[in-house]
Amino acid sequence: MTRRATSKLGAYAALSGFGLVAALVLGRPEIVALTAPFLLAVGVGLALAGSPRFTAEIEADERAVEGDEFDVRITLAASTPVDRLDVFIRLPPGLELVAGMRARSLRLGRGEQRKLELTVRAERWGAHRLGPVYLRTHDPFGLRVAEGMLARMPEVRVYPREDTLRRILQPRETQVFSGSEVARRKGEGIEFADMRPWAPGDPLKRVNWRATARRGEVWVNESHPERNTDVILFVDSFAEARGQVASTLDLAVRATAALADAYIGRRDRVGLISFGGILRWLEPGMGTVQLYRIVDALLDTQIILSYYWTGIDVIPQRTLPPNALVIALSPLLDGRSADALLDLRARGHDLCVLDVSPVPFTQRPASGVDSVAYDIWILRRDALRHRLQRSGVAVAEWQEGAPLQAAIEEVRAFRRHARVARA
Amino acid sequence: MTIAGVTAYAFSGGDTVASAGGALAGVGALVLAAGVLLRFQLAVPWAVLLAGAGYVVARAHHSVVDGWAAVVGSALLLAAELAAWSIASDRRIHEDRALVIRQSLTVIALVVAAGLVSFVLVGAAAVSATAGLLLTGIGVAAAVGAVAVVLRLVR
Structure with missing residues (x-):
């Protein structure tokens, strides 16, 4: 902890010094009487100011699901008296304080232990770090303070709340291991x-x-035969449209978690590609462990601004096995992701796109050039969707508030009736 | 409130000099009020300085040592302590009741002790009309000590 004098100490000392000098110069004993209280406060205050010794620890649940409430405990134990201890915890965005005090001032006696309990609601998925917890001690007269913060910031992994899917997309080709998908051969x-x-x-x-x-x-x-399938979940993290509480990335992550859960439950091999400013991938695997791996990887997904014009060549070969079904979740906002999707299709991958629509997160300007630009943007999005569909890619628009199952059924309908195009 | 009391006491002299001193102390009271309202900690010492200067100006033409100086000094300290507490306190920070009670008792004890010390000083000054070499020496030592404390803090 860093110790420092407060402005009060400087002010009292300056008043005392100035008063005493003035008393000497003017020869007025009353000035000494005016100055003496401040001099006394400084003297007694510094004499009583010791080095407070205490320990502080923060604990919290490691895992939670979106919408869950969990407890955060800050334990304070003093080996010497602490006259005044200010405790302040900073909560990251995505965590909301439900009960308890974010900032408290308290006193600790010698050997006393206090537990501060807070109840926090996980509002948004992600790997959140609790803290930092700032601590500040004051001496009895507030002349010196010591400030510091807890080095430990426990991580709380908030898993996205998933939709339950009744039916999922079936790939055109199956793999060699047994599973739940009826093979065509x-x-x-x-x-x-x-x-x-x-x-x-x-x-x-x-x-x-x-x-x-x-x-x-x-x-x-x-x-x-009943075979398993390879499914690659392709999350576009180049750009997002964000509203007050949600964003297209939030929706994409929730949908990805739901799809991963559904496919893993069918003994399929599921992989993940997070394609954006930072490329992240998970090779296809099966079982509950793989599900946790995918969800954990999703928690670290974020939009990172990048001007690097990257293509799917940077994706390792083993991550995109042949005959795998690639389900892309993209707001189709960035040209690089759209090009990557078309490239995937051109290379013969069985691709379908869930267009996580950014339109509900925007507002059409009332008039003027901005409204024209907005209309053009909407038309360009439609054109891009049609371009993908002409290439044989099933595209369904999914809007916030609509069930994911509806978008999946739309993709299923397209795949049932569309012919495979060889690009 | 306490600094307003000091202002009223300075005005009580009735003559022009006392009025000037009272006005100066009044400015100090205004500065303190503005500092508390604007949460400006640096206003507190300036307000105390102005109020104290006002009191000294009001007592300029009196040759007799004022017995109320001890009360005025304690009142200035109380004003400074309460103002500093008021500026430092934040509504968003929840203070334990025990802490508030203890801090109140600390301020009261400090003000009472300061009043006693000042009273003894004023009494000693009144008894010894001529300061003498010893008292001057002690005063110089105290002044040098206070300046040393200031320099130590600045460094």
């Missing part, structure tokens, strides 16, 4: 696919006895 499985004449090596249990009796030769059933 034939093989060992439960789902009936076709019948064919018996061939040496076919097991007896696959014989279709009715067809065999009708045709006079042995026929066997063929089936579709």
